[in-house]
Amino acid sequence: MACILRHIESGQRILVTIARVTSGGDRLEVYRHKRDFEHTPEPAGRVQPSAPEGDPRFVVQRHRARRLHYDVRLEVDGVLVSWSVPRGPTLDPAVRRLAVHVEDHPLEYLDFEGVIPRGEYGAGDVIVWDTGTYRLTKGDDAGEEMAKGELHVEFAGQKLRGRVALIRTGRRTGEGQQWLMVHAADDQAEADWDAEDHPRSVLTGRTNEQVLHPPTPPPPAPDPHLRWHAPSAAQMEALDTLGNDGVWHVDGVDLSLTNLDKELFPGAEGRPALTKRDLIRHYASVAPLMLPYLTGRPVNLQRFPDGVDVEGFWQKEVPSNAPEWWTRWHDDGARPGRTEWYSVLDRPAALVFTANLAAIELHPWTSTSEQPDRPSWALIDIDPGSATTFDDVVVLARLFRTALDHLQIQGRPKVTGQRGLQIWVPVGQRYTYAETRRWVESLSRMVGSLVPELVSWNWRTGERDGLARLDFTQNAPHKTLVAPWSVRPAPGAPVSVPIEWHELDDPDLVGDRWCIPDIAQRVSRCGDPLAQLIGLPQELPAL
Numbered sequence: 001m002a003c004i005l006r007h008i009e010s011g012q013r014i015l016v017t018i019a020r021v022t023s024g025g026d027r028l029e030v031y032r033h034k035r036d037f038e039h040t041p042e043p044a045g046r047v048q049p050s051a052p053e054g055d056p057r058f059v060v061q062r063h064r065a066r067r068l069h070y071d072v073r074l075e076v077d078g079v080l081v082s083w084s085v086p087r088g089p090t091l092d093p094a095v096r097r098l099a100v101h102v103e104d105h106p107l108e109y110l111d112f113e114g115v116i117p118r119g120e121y122g123a124g125d126v127i128v129w130d131t132g133t134y135r136l137t138k139g140d141d142a143g144e145e146m147a148k149g150e151l152h153v154e155f156a157g158q159k160l161r162g163r164v165a166l167i168r169t170g171r172r173t174g175e176g177q178q179w180l181m182v183h184a185a186d187d188q189a190e191a192d193w194d195a196e197d198h199p200r201s202v203l204t205g206r207t208n209e210q211v212l213h214p215p216t217p218p219p220p221a222p223d224p225h226l227r228w229h230a231p232s233a234a235q236m237e238a239l240d241t242l243g244n245d246g247v248w249h250v251d252g253v254d255l256s257l258t259n260l261d262k263e264l265f266p267g268a269e270g271r272p273a274l275t276k277r278d279l280i281r282h283y284a285s286v287a288p289l290m291l292p293y294l295t296g297r298p299v300n301l302q303r304f305p306d307g308v309d310v311e312g313f314w315q316k317e318v319p320s321n322a323p324e325w326w327t328r329w330h331d332d333g334a335r336p337g338r339t340e341w342y343s344v345l346d347r348p349a350a351l352v353f354t355a356n357l358a359a360i361e362l363h364p365w366t367s368t369s370e371q372p373d374r375p376s377w378a379l380i381d382i383d384p385g386s387a388t389t390f391d392d393v394v395v396l397a398r399l400f401r402t403a404l405d406h407l408q409i410q411g412r413p414k415v416t417g418q419r420g421l422q423i424w425v426p427v428g429q430r431y432t433y434a435e436t437r438r439w440v441e442s443l444s445r446m447v448g449s450l451v452p453e454l455v456s457w458n459w460r461t462g463e464r465d466g467l468a469r470l471d472f473t474q475n476a477p478h479k480t481l482v483a484p485w486s487v488r489p490a491p492g493a494p495v496s497v498p499i500e501w502h503e504l505d506d507p508d509l510v511g512d513r514w515c516i517p518d519i520a521q522r523v524s525r526c527g528d529p530l531a532q533l534i535g536l537p538q539e540l541p542a543l
């Protein structure tokens with residue numbers, strides 16, 4: 001009795017309780033009534049006992065129905081309470097977004113992505129625009145807070161993060177109620193942040209358009225475990241005996257090569273000058289080692305048609321004269337004016353073709369074309385300043401090694417072919433760039449704090465006092481580091497070479513130790529120490 005009285009003191013609480021009891025397992029009745037599950041791919045679902053532990057989940061779906069809108073759904077009492085937000089949630093605290101309360105959806109809807117056919121309720125295409133967990137920042141029962149007309153939560157999604165208030169404004173009750181959605185001015189807030197600038201599914205990397213019209217599948221991607229072959233000795237000889245221009249038959253195709261005797265690299269310190277023929281020979285020879293880092297990934301090329309003494313240029317778009325068999329990838333998330341069609345280098349002939357374009361540096365994305373928002377490498381970049389010696393670089397690399405050992409995370413160093421060192425850490429393709437960047441930043445700041453005399457956190461080159469930078473910002477969409485086995489545009493043609501950790505102790509190690517003419521011997525002695533880590537789906541431990 002006392003218990004009942006206490007509830008009566010709080011009229012709202014008892015109303016909520018009654019509503020829950022009378023609706024029982026039928027909170028999805030409205031949802032089901034609107035849909036014909038013979039025709040829609042949406043789940044029929046059922047009310048489920050709330051998850052026993054962990055924060056409740058949320059999903060935001062981008063839904064191109066009669067009108068584009070975003071559906072914000074929060075797990076409450078075994079269903080997804082839902083609002084339709086025409087312009088989508090925002091991180092901008094200066095903006096209020098209308099949110100119309102709609103019928104509860106089943107929890108099975110959390111990962112629903114697909115096409116609702118014409119004639120069905122909500123016909124159109126749906127992607128999981130964001131998902132994650134949330135917690136209440138006010139009250140301890142979401143159903144009660146909603147009944148009061150104010151829900152204060154903190155989202156931990158990939159896009160939607162930070163504190164958000166949902167506030168009922170209209171008088172109507174139930175479905176069609178008008179609410180406002182407002183982001184707090186907290187440390188996740190971001191002025192002018194617009195949902196439409198982030199158009200891909202966090203589950204599949206697809207846009208709504210790709211869900212509606214799945215792109216025609218590209219020619220079957222080569223098996224990543226396929227053994228690519230370098231050209232045979234006879235084929236190499238054929239390359240060597242071609243004139244300045246000629247047709248080389250390699251990798252099953254005829255490639256027209258031009259200006260083969262053009263000097264691209266001047267000599268340096270006892271190293272010979274090298275021609276485009278040498279560049280082509282290098283890329284053809286390392287193709288079996290290098291293609292596993294390139295295949296399935298968009299690539300940026302840096303071309304130096306007039307040699308490395310003349311400034312080169314970046315080529316991101318597929319070359320206009322690319323042959324029929326070229327693998328292309330369309331970036332559906334590209335902003336207007338940006339590169340839309342990228343090259344994907346997936347066979348030796350493609351490497352020969354780009355070398356013939358005098359593409360000296362190859363920079364593959366750290367994510368794949370299938371999951372462009374999910375990197376498979378976390379990159380640690382030790383970027384020396386003007387006063388940084390290579391010994392300093394090695395000191396920093398050893399500290400990273402110790403830290404990674406301690407965390408039981410595998411990675412390998414590679415010399416850049418210039419003055420620096422990078423450490424490549426393979427990760428399972430489930431993290432966002434924001435997550436790998438934060439992880440590398442934490443690790444870098446830990447390492448940097450041990451040797452503050454070597455590291456600057458000032459990002460402007462002129463204000464770094466010549467100190468090294470631990471550049472975690474390369475872990476971002478569209479940002480890339482030079483590929484293993486790529487040549488660098490410098491006299492002598494130095495190459496970026498993966499090394500074993502113990503080679504850091506070699507007194508002869510320097511960043512540009514190996515040039516094109518040294519690579520065959522280096523490979524026959526040491527192979528590629530990074531190769532065994534390709535595709536290793538490591539989890540990043542909390543730091």
Ligand code: MN
Nearest residue numbers: 063071084122
């Ligand atoms: Mn909808």
